[in-house]
Amino acid sequence: MSKLFLVPTPIGNLEDITLRAIRILKESDLILAEDTRTSGKLLKHLDVNTHMQSFHMHNEHKMLDRIIEKLKMGSQIAMISDAGTPGISDPGFLLVRACVENGIPTECLPGATALIPALVQSGFPTDRFIFEGFLPPKKGRQTRLLSWAEETKTIVFYESPHKIAKTLLQLQEFVGGDRKLSVSREISKKFEETVRGTVDELIVHFGEKAPKGEFVVILEGKK
Numbered sequence: 001m002s003k004l005f006l007v008p009t010p011i012g013n014l015e016d017i018t019l020r021a022i023r024i025l026k027e028s029d030l031i032l033a034e035d036t037r038t039s040g041k042l043l044k045h046l047d048v049n050t051h052m053q054s055f056h057m058h059n060e061h062k063m064l065d066r067i068i069e070k071l072k073m074g075s076q077i078a079m080i081s082d083a084g085t086p087g088i089s090d091p092g093f094l095l096v097r098a099c100v101e102n103g104i105p106t107e108c109l110p111g112a113t114a115l116i117p118a119l120v121q122s123g124f125p126t127d128r129f130i131f132e133g134f135l136p137p138k139k140g141r142q143t144r145l146l147s148w149a150e151e152t153k154t155i156v157f158y159e160s161p162h163k164i165a166k167t168l169l170q171l172q173e174f175v176g177g178d179r180k181l182s183v184s185r186e187i188s189k190k191f192e193e194t195v196r197g198t199v200d201e202l203i204v205h206f207g208e209k210a211p212k213g214e215f216v217v218i219l220e221g222k223k
Contacts (some may be wrong), residue, residue: 008111012188118216122182129154
């Protein structure tokens with residue numbers, strides 16, 4: 001039976017993949033991968049020999065109809081990203097939407113994603129939160145930051161190492177230096193670290209220590 005499976009892959013520690021995920025990858029007719037070189041190393045480690053094809057933000061519009069046709073003809077296709085769950089700040093949304101519009105079954109397996117571990121260990125309320133993905137690089141960035149000044153729910157977003165210092169300075173400007181933060185990086189990897197403090201304190205911290213790795217930033221809501 002045709003079906004699209006969205007299969008989470010480890011964000012660091014390779015032991016974080018599930019037995020079911022491995023089985024689905026082995027049983028599928030095709031694996032769509034964000035970067036076949038990156039995913040090839042993982043699949044080799046897992047002894048998965050399923051044919052792989054690149055599917056990423058630069059070619060997904062062009063390939064969409066072709067993939068839908070394969071699914072309509074009865075193929076079982078698994079989609080993976082470089083790390084984590086497809087569709088969460090990674091390709092996946094367009095294909096899932098096309099499957100829904102064409103009546104093709106989809107299933108997302110539970111598994112690794114960076115935002116939930118970072119949120120849970122932040123110490124901030126988890127009953128209500130908003131996830132913002134990556135901040136806009138230019139247009140709309142200030143508007144987004146301004147809206148956070150009055151947001152009472154916990155705010156979760158991703159940031160790259162070369163932008164974290166600038167983002168902290170912008171948070172200081174728009175939400176205030178006394179707002180509390182929890183910043184996690186390299187989740188599940190050897191040098192995993194979570195640093196907690198005010199915006200002012202973390203500006204000093206990352207000014208003294210060159211940031212490395214991918215960051216998940218948890219911003220306390222306005223009290």
